[in-house]
Amino acid sequence: MMRVVLRFLNSAVTAFALLTAPAAMADELDDLFERLKAPELPEWEYVERQIVRVLSDSGSPAMDLLLRRGRAALDADRYDEAIEHFSALIDHAPDFAEAWNARATAFFAAGQIGPALSDVRKTLELEPRHFAAWQGLGILMTEMNRPELALRAFRQAAAIHPHRPDLKEALERLEREVGGQDA
8 A cells, every 4th residue: 555655656746846847947947048148247158058957958867868869979970870869859859949959960060951950940949049049040041151141140149148259259250241231
């Protein structure tokens, strides 16, 4: 009898954790993104890392393992393997924005611009504040020789995350290239 009660309690706790975790994560993300917008933020790198940490948490240890394996393969320049891991992750967790963003990065590294663009769009559909995806879209548009669209994407990234030096440099370069036109 005690085992049945313990199993029931364990199931109830697990179910409660699954129901409350996304809401708590969403609140944490809202707070972090709000902090990141502050013009003067000496600890912006810490806030950025916290956002990445939350965005990288699928809520499932098995899915998080697939993400880590895919990232390890990507870091080792094994792009096909990375794409396989990220694709498996997407199959099991299609609403996990970071899976789409990671696979977009792998596709881009493998020279597959079309699939990378598709995955970036899906990332932004799932998490419109994903500054790395906006920056990735800017890079993709630059690669496709679409400077006006690249500038628009980089501006969107900067509106969310105004602190990254590489983003500021890309914006300055494209603003000169586009001639200051409103893109």
